[in-house]
Amino acid sequence: MDYKNLIVEIDDNILYVTINRPSKLNALNKDTIAELHEAFADAKEDEETKVIILTGSGEKAFVAGADISEFSDFSPEEGKQLAADGQAKLFDYVANFPKPVIAAINGFALGGGLELAMSAHFRIASDNAKMGLPEVSLGVIPGYGGTQRLPQLVGKGRAMEMIMTAGMIDANQALRYNLVNHVTAQDELIEFAESMAAKILKNSSVAISAAIRAINANYEAGVNGFETEIEEFGRCFGTEDFEEGTSAFLNKRKANFPGK
Known part of the structure; x- marks a missing residue:
């Protein structure tokens, strides 16, 4: 399938899914969420795909958030439906995906971007990564699973602090918080993710x-x-x-x- 907002490639049983909207810092919009669902649905049925590495294009961002312009005028009911649809199509779908999903976080992972990374089975970050859930600074809360998955990973108190302050943490702080499993130099990020995938591929x-x-x-x-x-x-x-x-x-x- 041809994608407008993704680069999807497979090599040696590893599927590389790269969100490719560099001019928008790879922000998630409806089309990108739909394409990600399609890519994962195809991967689920593809016997050649054994592990997925999910990342963002460029050096600045994994995903810098959601495309706010798409929902700035939504009603309460439309907002509720936005969250429900997004969780079903992508975030819960990735979290429960039957094949390992590794998030390789390069640069900013904010809002929906961090929520997507948290949906992956585990996370590796480049040393320039910045992570946070800034939604309350816009008068809303995380709606793609952030209020649930962040406490599971970092604990209730730290999740409360991160969400209430709308602040960012760097890669090393994310490692101390157990939000990511490993931190690498940016130019070694994908290679490190591939080394983890290679270990997984040896097993059943x-x-x-x-x-x-x-x-x-x-x-x-x-x-x-x-x-x-x-x-x-x-x-x-x-x-x-x-x-x-x-x-x-x-x-x-x-x-x-x-x-x-």
């Missing part, structure tokens, strides 16, 4: 999908994550990957997982 994609579901279950209201873990653990025993993994271990050889 079926088991990784099961682990994503089990981990996410812990954060779903009314769901017992331990029960989900038990179910997913048992289901793994019926897979070809389990048969291959245990056989390789017992025979002291490297596993060659079929992904089934």
Whole structure:
């Protein structure tokens, strides 16, 4: 598919999804959200895609926020629908994606940009990255999962402070807050993300999908994550990957997982 606002490329089972609106600091608008959904939906069905690296074009921004001009005159009902649609199409979709999603944060990740990065399964930041949720400075709150995912990652008190002050933190502070897993030099960001993807690719994609579901279950209201873990653990025993993994271990050889 041809995209207006994305660059989508695949190499060695890694799908690179790059948000490409440099003149707008890669800000999210309706079209970009729709294209991201389409790219992820295609990746879900593509057997060649095993890991996704999500980043922004240029050196200034991952995603500098949402395109405010699109919703500055919305009514309360339209605002509610905007958040619901965005979460369903993109943010929750990425968070529950069955294949690993690594956010490579280059530069600014603000508002919807940080919310998108937090939807990924984990985050790597360049040393020039700046992160924050400045929505209250516009008279609104984060609407794409920010009030939920930020406390999960950094704790309630720090999330309250970040959201109430509308301030930014740098990459090293984000690392101390556990908002990102690693910080690298900007020119090494994608290479580092690729090294993490390479480690993931050595393992069972079926088991990784099961682990994503089990981990996410812990954060779903009314769901017992331990029960989900038990179910997913048992289901793994019926897979070809389990048969291959245990056989390789017992025979002291490297596993060659079929992904089934």
